Amino acid sequence: MVRILRGLAHKYFSDEEAVILFLLLVTGTIFVIWFGAMLAPAIASLIVAFILQGLVSKLNRMGVPQTVAVISVFLVFMGVLIGFIFGLLPLIWTQVSTLAGEAPRIIRELQSYLSLLPQEYPHLVSEEAVNLIYAEISAEVGHATQWLVSFSLSSIPDLVALLIYMVLVPILVFFFLKDRELIVNSIGRLLPPQRPMMVRIWHEVNLQCANYVRGKAVEILIVGGTTYVAFKLLGMPYAALLSLLVGLSVVIPYIGAAVVTVPVAVIGLFAFGWSSQFIWIMVVYGIIQALDGNVLVPVLFSEVNNLHPVVIIVAVLFFGGIWGLWGVFFAIPLATMLKAVFAAWPVQEDIPAPAQEA
Structure with missing residues (x-):
């Protein structure tokens, strides 16, 4: 040891x-x-x-x-x-x-949608599971509404x-x-x-973090602004709120896009039903996400070392557990900084093993 x-x-x-x-x-x-x-x-x-x-x-x-x-x-x-x-x-x-x-209206419509699932897919969805999902959603919406009502005082x-x-x-x-x-x-x-190692690590961290943070700021503005214009042209309700969520979702790769897709789909579904308008909204939203991941991100972060998806998830869980919402928000920049520090950290050769006597 x-x-x-x-x-x-x-x-x-x-x-x-x-x-x-x-x-x-x-x-x-x-x-x-x-x-x-x-x-x-x-x-x-x-x-x-x-x-x-x-x-x-x-x-x-x-x-x-x-x-x-x-x-x-x-x-x-x-x-x-x-x-x-x-x-x-x-x-x-x-x-x-x-x-x-x-x-309340959204909850009633959601209940009507959920009640049809056991009838159409009896082998996949049970009535007890639907009731449980409905109860959980109702409880969460009730807590959010209560928070909004009491916001002005508390x-x-x-x-x-x-x-x-x-x-x-x-x-x-x-x-x-x-x-x-x-x-x-x-x-x-x-x-x-005399600190040549610290200077080298500082330059590496500054390069990686500066490019990442500034690139993310530009990405938020572009993705959020494009989403707002697209949703506004398509008549999507709550366009400003949803575009803000979509813009902020790029801070957390993979996870953010998956989470924000749910409110976009739910609000679009309740606003337009299973219509061509809803399909167009989801198609445009998917195109924005695809262009962001395959065009915008490579252009903005060409000089930044990419993090593995497992590292991203672990960073979100770890820093979110320490600092809550702010930890989730800054998890990727912190992980990028740590990766830059490890990449520039001086590593000496292993101590050679003593030669065995003949």
Whole structure:
């Protein structure tokens, strides 16, 4: 056992920098787990600034001064944020409230559809199973409706915190962009002066995570916007709400698309029945998903190492179990970062076995 541990220590921690980096990663993880909720605005601002830094760098390469580039990108960010808060968010909330009001009618129609299954497929679906499914759906819809009714009273503290975040996050984003070099140099002074391994790992992580996060931001906008236009042209109800869900679903590959397909199909079915309109909606939705997976993703993530589907599922389960919904949302970027760290981690050759005496 001691020999195995010694071999692992020699292989992965023979470099002093590797030990320091490992301690920093462990300390940072523990710090985020314990203080992540408290520092949520700063973490969110750091992620947003990380995404926007790509635009600032492109403007710098085009000859735009740093201050002008930062102010220009920040104004674009504020325009998008204000447009979302005062334009898209009220529309989505209105559609959510309307959908909650129509929940009883949807439940009744769903019951009528389910009641036909045991008659048409008696060997595959039993009446007890249909009743169980109906009871589970009714309970979940009842809980969601009750939450919406009580939202205005019970969520006042959350709304106050959200308003505070809306003020803090833009301020933090501006200073993260403006003083990026100062912050990075200040952190660098706390590290060893000679750190070639850390620099190599930082470049690898920065390349992978930057390309992934910025690519996902562009993918969300393209997929969500295309879905909204398509659903609006086809007369799909709740187009803004569904397009937002479809756009956010790309954050979690495979799983997100499978989950979001259910509400799209259910709302389309209840709105149009088994008609040609419903078929067209599902065909267009399938085309959007196919173009996203086979055209858009290869173009946006050509420089990013792809994760295996098993790694994606494990990352969603693990980080979701630690941080809940936020863990699910950031599971893939975190997994990408860890993969980049492992890819750049220095590995020494195994200790040669002692020669046997003749």
